[in-house]
Amino acid sequence: MPMESKEIKELIDRYLAAETNLSEEERLKTYFRSGNVDSSLNWAKMLFAYSETAREEQLDSSSVSSSRFDWRRVAASVAIICVTSFGVYRLQENHQQKQMQLAYQQTKEAFDLIATQMNKGTTSVSYLGYYEKSVSSLLNN
Amino acid sequence: MKEAVYIETVHQIEQKLYRIAKRLLISHEEAQDATQEVLVKVWQRSSELSHVKSIEAYAMTMVKNYCYDRLKSKQASNMSIEYSIHDKSHDQSAAFEAKDRLSFVEKIVNNLPEKQKLIWQLRDVEGATFEEIAEIVQMEPTAIRVNLSRARKRIKESLEQIDAYGI
Numbered sequence: 670m671p672m673e674s675k676e677i678k679e680l681i682d683r684y685l686a687a688e689t690n691l692s693e694e695e696r697l698k699t700y701f702r703s704g705n706v707d708s709s710l711n712w713a714k715m716l717f718a719y720s721e722t723a724r725e726e727q728l729d730s731s732s733v734s735s736s737r738f739d740w741r742r743v744a745a746s747v748a749i750i751c752v753t754s755f756g757v758y759r760l761q762e763n764h765q766q767k768q769m770q771l772a773y774q775q776t777k778e779a780f781d782l783i784a785t786q787m788n789k790g791t792t793s794v795s796y797l798g799y800y801e802k803s804v805s806s807l808l809n810n
Numbered sequence: 811m812k813e814a815v816y817i818e819t820v821h822q823i824e825q826k827l828y829r830i831a832k833r834l835l836i837s838h839e840e841a842q843d844a845t846q847e848v849l850v851k852v853w854q855r856s857s858e859l860s861h862v863k864s865i866e867a868y869a870m871t872m873v874k875n876y877c878y879d880r881l882k883s884k885q886a887s888n889m890s891i892e893y894s895i896h897d898k899s900h901d902q903s904a905a906f907e908a909k910d911r912l913s914f915v916e917k918i919v920n921n922l923p924e925k926q927k928l929i930w931q932l933r934d935v936e937g938a939t940f941e942e943i944a945e946i947v948q949m950e951p952t953a954i955r956v957n958l959s960r961a962r963k964r965i966k967e968s969l970e971q972i973d974a975y976g977i
Binding site: 684685686687688691694711712713715716718719720722723724726727728 | 824825828829832841842845911912914915916919931934935936937939954955956958959962963965966969970973
């Protein structure tokens with residue numbers, strides 16, 4: 670392929686002079702990616718191979734977690750939110766039940782108190798019966 | 811779908827920022843810091859930057875300035891002497907440190923002067939147009955071509971020497 674290699678050499682010269690456009694540079698990359706090249710162009714093969722791997726270089730995901738969108742993370746957070754909110758709900762329910770029981774106890778105590786006071790009241794009122802009896806017996810006589 | 815596109819765009823810009831920062835600062839940790847810092851600043855101003863293109867150009871300019879500032883303060887404290895020496899013997903000694911051919915090319919590129927290095931990265935790795943490069947590095951297109959040409963020739967010479975040694 671003397672025609673092609675001549676064209677490539679011309680492109681390389683223009684590349685070194687920074688006169689090639691992006692599509693010509695793409696053409697060079699493709700050329701050097703595939704097959705054997707003239708040993709005088711070994712440097713170019715290395716250079717283009719490197720520039721392509723350099724483009725692949727990535728900021729690794731483990732070190733910068735906030736930037737990567739990871740479904741496993743989303744799923745994990747959703748699960749945590751569900752579990753904690755359910756827990757809080759259950760805890761609240763439990764708490765409510767306890768409060769209700771407490772209120773019931775307090776009301777019962779209050780009623781008991783009223784009942785004992787009432788009983789005291791009725792026993793003292795029952796003395797009035799004697800009073801009425803004696804009054805009526807006096808009046809009738 | 812719109813959100814997914816947005817996330818993908820941001821992700822791509824982030825990777826680009828990282829690669830440029832890594833090229834200029836060499837260290838992975840410092841490049842990471844630079845990327846985060848710049849992304850936060852871009853995020854804060856994202857309402858003013860309506861077009862994705864302008865966001866990208868803005869981010870690139872920011873990361874360049876950030877890295878240059880870092881390098882300046884390092885040079886002031888004499889920490890980056892190693893990277894300010896640009897002689898060829900340094901490239902040769904680097905050849906013996908390099909694990910393989912590709913990491914050797916990397917060492918040569920990293921030993922380029924800062925301006926050439928940045929321009930080479932933007933053009934030959936990121937595939938930026940000369941207009942985009944001009945906006946980021948704030949230089950005339952002719953000056954950019956001169957720097958790019960020097961960088962490419964310099965890499966070629968170093969690689970040819972190494973090829974002669976037969977690595």
